Amino acid sequence: xxxxxxxxxxxxxxxxxxxDAAGKINREGVNLIMNPYDEFAVEEALRLKEKHGGEVxxxxxxxxxxPDILRQALAMGADKAVHVGDEGLEEIDEHTTxxxxxxxxxxLEYDLILAGWRAIDDGSAQVAGRVAEILGLPMVNMVIxxxxxxxxxxxxxxxxxxxxxVEVPLPAVITAQxxxxxxxxxxxxGIMQAKKKPMQKLTIADLGLGGEEVAPxxxxxxxxxxxxxxxxxxxTGEPAEAAAELVRLLREEAKVV
Amino acid sequence: xxxxxxxxxLDMKRTIRAFIDxxxxxxxRQIEEEDRIPPHLIDKARELGLFGxxxxxxxxxxxxxxxxxCLLLEELGRANMGFVTYIAAHxxxxxxxxxxxxxxxxxxxxxxxxxxxxxxxxxALTEPDAGSDATNIxxxxxxxxxxxxxxxxxxxxxxxxxADVFTVIAVTDREKGARGGFTxxxxxxxxxxxxxxxxxxxxxxxxxxxxxxxxxxxxxxRENVLGEVGRxxxxxxxxxxxxxxxxxxxxxxxxxxxxxxxARYAQQRVQFGKPIxxxxxIQWMLAEMATETEAARWFTYRxxxxxxxxxxxxKEGAMVKFFASEVLNRVADKAVQIHxxxxxxxxxxxxxxxxxxxxxxxxxxxNEIQRMIIARELLKEFEV
Numbered sequence: 001x002x003x004x005x006x007x008x009x010x011x012x013x014x015x016x017x018x019x020d021a022a023g024k025i026n027r028e029g030v031n032l033i034m035n036p037y038d039e040f041a042v043e044e045a046l047r048l049k050e051k052h053g054g055e056v057x058x059x060x061x062x063x064x065x066x067p068d069i070l071r072q073a074l075a076m077g078a079d080k081a082v083h084v085g086d087e088g089l090e091e092i093d094e095h096t097t098x099x100x101x102x103x104x105x106x107x108l109e110y111d112l113i114l115a116g117w118r119a120i121d122d123g124s125a126q127v128a129g130r131v132a133e134i135l136g137l138p139m140v141n142m143v144i145x146x147x148x149x150x151x152x153x154x155x156x157x158x159x160x161x162x163x164x165x166v167e168v169p170l171p172a173v174i175t176a177q178x179x180x181x182x183x184x185x186x187x188x189x190g191i192m193q194a195k196k197k198p199m200q201k202l203t204i205a206d207l208g209l210g211g212e213e214v215a216p217x218x219x220x221x222x223x224x225x226x227x228x229x230x231x232x233x234x235x236t237g238e239p240a241e242a243a244a245e246l247v248r249l250l251r252e253e254a255k256v257v
Numbered sequence: 258x259x260x261x262x263x264x265x266x267l268d269m270k271r272t273i274r275a276f277i278d279x280x281x282x283x284x285x286r287q288i289e290e291e292d293r294i295p296p297h298l299i300d301k302a303r304e305l306g307l308f309g310x311x312x313x314x315x316x317x318x319x320x321x322x323x324x325x326x327c328l329l330l331e332e333l334g335r336a337n338m339g340f341v342t343y344i345a346a347h348x349x350x351x352x353x354x355x356x357x358x359x360x361x362x363x364x365x366x367x368x369x370x371x372x373x374x375x376x377x378x379x380x381a382l383t384e385p386d387a388g389s390d391a392t393n394i395x396x397x398x399x400x401x402x403x404x405x406x407x408x409x410x411x412x413x414x415x416x417x418x419x420a421d422v423f424t425v426i427a428v429t430d431r432e433k434g435a436r437g438g439f440t441x442x443x444x445x446x447x448x449x450x451x452x453x454x455x456x457x458x459x460x461x462x463x464x465x466x467x468x469x470x471x472x473x474x475x476x477x478x479r480e481n482v483l484g485e486v487g488r489x490x491x492x493x494x495x496x497x498x499x500x501x502x503x504x505x506x507x508x509x510x511x512x513x514x515x516x517x518x519x520a521r522y523a524q525q526r527v528q529f530g531k532p533i534x535x536x537x538x539i540q541w542m543l544a545e546m547a548t549e550t551e552a553a554r555w556f557t558y559r560x561x562x563x564x565x566x567x568x569x570x571x572k573e574g575a576m577v578k579f580f581a582s583e584v585l586n587r588v589a590d591k592a593v594q595i596h597x598x599x600x601x602x603x604x605x606x607x608x609x610x611x612x613x614x615x616x617x618x619x620x621x622x623x624n625e626i627q628r629m630i631i632a633r634e635l636l637k638e639f640e641v
Contacts, residue, residue, distance in 0.1 A: 071268060185276055188306035188319050188329075191268045 001054035001148070003045040004108055005078070006101055006115040006128065007038035009062050009069045013120060019223055034069040037116025040176035043183040045114050046077045048148055055079045057108065061100050062086055067199060074194035075186030081199040088204065093216035098130030100214060103207045105135060110171055112153065117142045117175035132173035140166045142177040266328050273332040276305060281336045288337050288464040289609060302344055307333070308374030310348045312356055316368035323564040327506035327557055334510015338613035339464030341507055346415040347371070349500040350621070351378030354424040354441060358484040358492055363443055367422055379420035381411040381470050382493050389626045391493065392435035396472060398427035398442065403479045405442060407450070407472040417453050417468040421446050426493045429486055439489030443481040450475030461612035500621050501574040502564060505557040505581035508617055512550040512585055515592040515610055519543060523595055542591040550588060553581040572634035579627035582617035589614040
């Protein structure tokens with residue numbers, strides 16, 4: 001079974017977000033990690049490989065540090081990696097990324113494509129869906145349990161008040177939700193072996209893409225930081241009096257009741 | 258000169274940090290309260306390959322250089338020192354003997370299981386009357402047929418209750434003593450005549466267990482002599498010298514953690530209407546902690562590099578063990594001071610580090626012995 005995983009490099013969850021002089025998100029000195037939802041996808045691919053045999057390829061589009069997360073996936077046990085660089089692209093959006101990934105996927109053999117259901121940075125949850133659409137593949141989103149048998153994927157996903165079990169024919173695109181698995185750490189041996197595994201570097205031009213095809217459809221007009229949280233208020237006194245005071249403040253100051 | 262750390266080692270450090278900060282940290286209080294490392298943490302450390310750091314690849318280890326080992330041990334040093342000691346005593350003094358002095362048969366027999374962490378290694382030199390004066394050991398080994406018969410008591414042996422394979426130093430020729438009369442042996446815990454005493458109650462290092470190892474007509478096969486008969490004292494010194502630089506690396510790692518905790522706490526703790534980090538008294542402590550740690554760090558890397566170059570490190574190994582452990586004790590003391598009353602409470606990890614740091618000035622050669630070695634080597638250099 002051939003599985004392709006589409007991880008994205010994102011800011012560390014603990015990164016402090018600042019804006020640069022041009023009003024864009026400042027990437028200077030920020031620790032970059034594999035998007036945590038994509039770690040679930042990589043882990044699931046490795047478990048499926050361990051169970052059914054096959055090969056796991058990780059593909060990511062992005063800047064010069066992307067090989068760090070690809071190496072992490074290789075160290076975890078993936079077999080090969082492809083990095084499509086973002087050289088020459090000033091602005092991108094989900095359309096750009098999906099177009100590039102789908103173009104590359106046309107040249108790869110796969111039975112299953114896995115990705116995180118969203119990235120923790122922009123949280124748009126669009127790329128995997130767009131890739132499925134471009135490639136004409138069925139897709140199941142936010143999966144917390146996945147079984148593969150006889151050319152079909154049976155996936156469970158959380159829905160309002162319960163679970164939904166969906167069956168789709170392969171190849172298909174499946175996105176991972178928290179709960180699907182607990183990702184492994186790359187072992188020391190895995191890290192040593194990772195550097196011997198193939199990592200291909202491609203440019204957008206290598207894929208025969210450029211210009212309008214990859215131009216973003218959406219442009220961010222402005223970025224701004226959330227306003228700092230104002231200080232809370234502690235109401236002291238006897239419980240009955242404090243409760244009365246709270247209600248008064250909610251009514252008169254906060255005007256919410 | 259190149260101060261650049263290879264990508265691969267940075268990746269390993271990242272994994273170890275995640276493991277320490279997430280998995281070990283989650284069990285930190287439990288380790289302290291129960292004086293026991295939860296088995297799943299040891300399993301995970303095995304999976305990661307941490308027990309095989311110093312063992313060559315051909316025997317299933319990672320075959321890392323001393324500098325690389327030190328870079329990883331520094332990262333491990335962030336964790337509970339009891340947990341770190343469990344692994345580090347194996348990686349250092351527990352397995353170095355077989356790796357560096359073992360016959361091909363001994364290596365093949367023992368190293369794969371030690372590399373995977375399936376078996377745990379320990380080093381048994383110290384005795385009740387032979388601490389700093391290691392030449393005064395009384396445990397004897399007498400050859401009878403094709404077996405050596407060991408008798409005696411080793412004490413304060415780190416990891417003894419859990420260890421499977423001991424490197425034991427015993428007297429094989431009383432007259433010659435340390436000069437040709439000691440021999441090193443590889444002794445399995447199940448060899449007849451070996452038993453483990455009660456676990457000592459220590460000031461700290463909770464989770465790491467120290468006990469007596471008792472030999473009563475313990476039978477050791479002849480092929481389990483480590484190195485040459487009569488060269489045991491030199492072997493012990495060599496094993497200890499390797500351990501010293503690795504211990505320094507762990508001290509630096511603990512300093513890193515203490516600085517991080519203190520710098521964060523100082524910015525959160527408000528007194529006189531401002532975070533205490535805005536007071537010069539606190540800033541000076543932080544500055545001293547960070548500067549001394551940086552010095553200890555690069556000294557450690559330098560000595561580790563010297564080991565990798567095959568250069569003698571008798572003096573420098575003693576210096577770095579002495580220096581890094583004293584730095585850790587000063588850093589831990591300041592960390593408690595910055596935390597104030599909270600620093601004295603078991604709720605905060607600095608209290609634990611403060612107790613645990615104390616042993617680093619004592620074990621693997623007291624700092625007084627290290628100073629003696631340094632002075633002796635120095636006087637030799639300038640002999641008149």
